[in-house]
């Protein structure tokens with residue numbers, strides 16, 4: 462028996478959603494389940510990037526029409542991303558190349574200004590980008606404390622409490638695992654972190670496309686996202702509490718103001734991709750308006766809230782169907798939270814192996830049948846080892862987003878059943 466049929470997804474406008482993404486309709490058809498490595502973009506993004514390059518492919522800060530328009534594009538995008546994350550002010554948002562370079566920028570700044578507090582907490586659940594950059598601070602005198610996942614592949618706040626001390630400077634952790642899909646309770650982590658006077662750095666790269674981010678509600682201090690995982694082009698953005706951002710020392714030319722966001726946006730980044738990111742957020746706003754039956758503005762926080770709640774609800778159905786289907790295939794091992802009833806504490810990123818078949822052989826076979834999934838360590842080799850897996854061959858990962866469907870899940874399950 463395969464997974465349940467799509468009638469369950471009655472209120473989510475899946476047909477409209479799929480229409481917005483031209484790449485989903487290319488021939489030959491691909492079931493795109495590699496969203497953890499980057500999502501597809503809606504037509505809105507293609508149009509915005511095209512329009513930017515055609516009409517205002519210029520450096521910001523000039524006095525002519527094109528350059529002034531670039532300034533306007535950047536400031537509008539900053540406002541949109543601020544609303545999307547519920548930042549207190551647009552100046553708390555910085556644009557750049559990707560999330561890793563922002564992690565590096567913040568960690569270098571923190572390493573440069575280490576005082577008495579020298580302990581940094583990192584986890585072995587995280588993407589290596591949010592590990593290696595902090596480990597590198599050992600050269601600056603930082604002392605690393607590991608918050609380790611337990612055998613069940615989960616991080617427990619009780620374990621964090623054991624390693625926090627009055628000397629903890631910062632806790633760096635993910636909001637959702639890019640490998641096994643589990644979601645962390647950031648608010649509770651922030652409370653514990655702040656109780657010893659430390660700061661919390663959140664990697665929201667994997668969670669970004671799957672649910673609502675509210676930096677005020679989360680009470681973290683820094684948060685990074687990759688735009689290209691949230692239906693935008695290749696770019697990244699940083700949010701930080703204004704006072705925290707202004708306080709950190711960053712490299713910049715003398716005449717660049719020592720305030721956010723300028724001190725975090727050194728050099729030129731890809732303006733057309735920022736224009737594209739703004740369009741991706743507009744698309745999400747329009748989705749929100751639709752799920753609210755057309756009421757309210759598509760650019761307001763309530764539209765984003767509606768969109769991300771609807772996405773989360775729909776994706777819980779996807780996770781549940783995928784996990785239920787996999788549980789029926791005898792030789793599949795799913796890592797981490799693997800029961801259909803776990804669906805509301807994870808995103809639809811499912812990491813698995815099929816008996817003793819090499820992960821690469823599974824992904825090659827699926828690729829030949831038009832199903833795009835990924836094999837390997839998913840940039841989380843430490844987690845792979847913790848799960849008892851090889852940190853090179855790793856596992857297979859199917860990572861879904863809100864434009865994927867139950868029928869696509871059925872086609873994956875259908876192929877996997879052939880291994881029986």
Ligand SMILES: Cc1ncc(COP(=O)(O)O)c(C=O)c1O
Pocket residue numbers: 497498558559560561562588590591635637638639664666667686687696697840
């Ligand atoms: C959880 C997580 N953190 C960080 C990164 C790195 O992001 P970027 O490619 O924007 O540097 C990724 C990329 O896959 C990721 O999944």
